[in-house]
Amino acid sequence: MQITVVEDTFRLKQAFVISRGSRTEARVLTVCVEQDGIRGYGECVPYARYGETMASVAAQIRNLKPPFNRQELQAMLPGGAARNAVDCALWDLEAKKSGKRVWQLAGLPEPGPEITAFTLSLGTPESMRSEAAKNAHRPLLKIKLGGEGDLERLRAVRSGAPNAAMVVDANEGWTPESYAALAPQMLALGVQMVEQPLPAGADDALLGMERPLPVCADESCHDRASLPALKGKYDMVNIKLDKTGGLTEALLLRQEAIALGYEIMVGCMVGSSLAMAPAVLVAQGAAVTDLDGPLLLGEDREHALKFDDLGVHPPDAMLWG
16 A cells, blocks of 8 residues: 655635635645555645644655554544545545445445535625625525624625525634624524634633524534534534544544534535545535535636536546545
8 A cells, every 4th residue: 555645736716715814726635545556535625723734734644654444544643634635535445446436335325416505705895795796696605704894794795695595604703792793683684504603712602602593613523522512502513524534534423413413514625626525425414515615716626526506416436436
């Protein structure tokens, strides 16, 4: 078994802005695991919010000592971007060696398309109204907020896209007072839920707080070990493979979260179709799917995921799985 990791860069269609900063390109790490002349691929997006850099994650991957299988990998690396790329590459490798699709190997029903959110990045009310109008045909918009003027931004988006369903991502940018003040007004504007309104380290303020607008844990939920601390604070969890450390843990997190009564959101970092492909399996039947990374790119992988009126389709075997 041989493992290689390379950096790839994909140009974005336009600058992508959240409360923590902006970017004009997606920088990803592509992992190839080769065994017996067969190659499996995976992709990850190192995230500075979790102390990751391109160099540190690449080093984690290069320091692995093959051979190993997916189960052994879970103990060799912590959850995060490095384990995600390798885990997904091992799933792809196993599928190619067995002649089966990953969903079959995982004992899942055959997947179908899922309606995905389309993200509007943070901007002025005028710019967000313009972007909303351009994307008013989409069934679900995800609105990046996180600071003073959020209600004006949201009203502008609603005027630009009067019929679209909406969810909001505050990216840890609110206070308890912000949530309490904004929640009723957002409900009146048709917002269905808000993602991570408070910083992950300060979300105890949600305990016992009335939540008229459902709250989804993103930065506060990484894997199954995160779940006990979410009790009484959140109504939904956002599963991202770069947080769980791959498809293996993501499927287990999904199963346990559902058993505990949480609704499921499946999200992504800004990456290519290769990063989204395994997440489409996790997103089957989810309350919210947010796998729009490829729609934000100005360029993508070969055999890219198909997006149409039915949503994001499962990957072609030529891409992954």
